[in-house]
Amino acid sequence: MTDELDLLRGANPVPADSGRWRDRPLDAEGERRLRQLVAGARRRRTVRRVAVGVAMATAGAVVALALTVSGPASSPAVAAPVALRPHASSADVSLAEIARRARAAAADEPGRTVRGSHVQDWSLGLESGKDAVTVPQETLTRWNADGSGSLLVVATDPRHPGRPVIDDGVPPRTVHDGKVVRRESYPPGIDGANESFFEPPPARAAELRDYLAVWRPGAERDPDELLAAVREFLRVWTPGPREIANLTTLLSRDAGLRPAGRVTDRMGREGQAFVRTGDGARVMVVLDPDDGRVLDMEETGVRDDPEYRVKAGDVLSYTAWLS
Template sequence: MADELELLRRADPVPAHGPHYGDGPLDHNAERRLAALLNERPAVRRRPRLVWSLAAGTAAVVTVLTLLLSGPGTTPAVAAPRPLTIRADATPVSLTELAERAARAAAQGQGAPKLRKGTHVQSWSMGMSDDKPPVTLPEERVVRWKADGSHSELVVATDPRHPGRPVLRDDGGAPHLVEDGHVLTRHTYPPSWSDAPPESTPPHDAARLRAYLQEAAYTRTPLTTPELLDTIDELLDHWTLGARESAALARILANTAGLRPVGRVTDRLGRSGAAYEYRSAGTRRLLIMSPSTGQVLGLETVFTKADPQYGVKAGDVMDYSAWMR
């Protein structure tokens, strides 16, 4: 559906949340909260897992899909994306310096981006099961809000790494191909309002924004760095931050333990960014930010240890989100 994909590409960013039916599948935020309640490892439960109805023929099916998607001599589209390449920088931008740059950009005011409710995001997530090969499921989502509080959400299957080529999906319990730009879901939701984060408007003061994120994480204990990054992920799935909010967020990140500058990257949408790394047991989180405005461009999670139970190798990308204005 080329027309649908073009509509999505031109859409103004605005939030991506909405009521979920009680008997429907959990979204990735609900999966993450459930994992926290069950004290599960986030590497396993953070994203939905595939449930395939295939038996011994699964490996052969995936091989056929790989050939269909790639053709001779090309990189298979089924394979997980490679981690972003970090280019060493003799003088990497510290988060403190980045926060100061973001504050100056916000202070200029004239022409600075404004806060908008909603999001436009390209994402890749690894689907896993106990005994089937993992596959990466790419999609793009945009949500538009209207003045009366109603909103619409459009989700399409597309992968900018392979424009125009078929995309692998697992809908219906079995892996299959759909055309680039295939509409996965299209919903319109009636007016609704909430005064609880992350539905409510985020503040543009660093101290108040930190309290807002704390409340959005449903905990009274200080957020760990991984919890903060998860909550920022959720925030950006609801809001497109303006210059002042981005500056406040950069200030919070500058005072966050364990995040260190590692150099420059070109993200999966071709944008140049400053990269900040956080390592924990089994994973590496890479936060990509605009070096001039402090806007969060993307967040990547990579496995640093193999997990044979799920067919995961060290260096596999678990998930990646690229947010757009």
């Protein structure tokens, strides 16, 4: 009980200076704080399980890929990727124009947002005094109408980047190179309840910002936290046209992004890049200029760090959304 009381005091949905409480309903700020409290409790119940699963998947990916791409006299063919290089051109499209296009597309066909995602990502493992990298991996999460679902994680071969290694069929299967490191099936009724962002996103962009802030506190006021929240949200949901429009509207207004030019991403797709430089890293967001879909997010270092053998411009992580 002490833990719950401490959490409630920390959430402070009814500050002392808000007047007499009685039975009046929560205002918007109080409701947001209580939602954060509930979401935080859910996270704490599942974080140990999730952390163990991710650690096992990452370790398994490294071992599996080492066996896949290295021979008895070779070292694992794992290397850090080169940063994406946007180039200004006459075909550049502004973020405001992309948001306008996305809203127009949503007005014609709002579509629906689907729980689940198909992503390929990579991150730099930092270890003092050592060159440490992780292998790229591809993750497909799907949820059905009855709440059942599946998870497939495949270690990809960095010698052959730029192509998916999971065929999103029924059932999903591996294609090309790659090594399955995790496969899970979930029974009916689960429906992603142990994930962050377990509730469907709201219908309006202004409400979406507060929704993201429930699971990523600070996203409603800090552009860096907002970008991190968008990345996490897109690992749980595949947005339809309406939510794409809301996301691009939010990014155009609140993310502090500046145009960087056209870029061809690691999957061979043409996109429009926008960047924000924060404390220690530069985040690049690559959007489809026609419909506003987020194609990629990439983090690069902005300064040398000899202890971790990181140089300015090195890729720290990237995520490419495949659906």
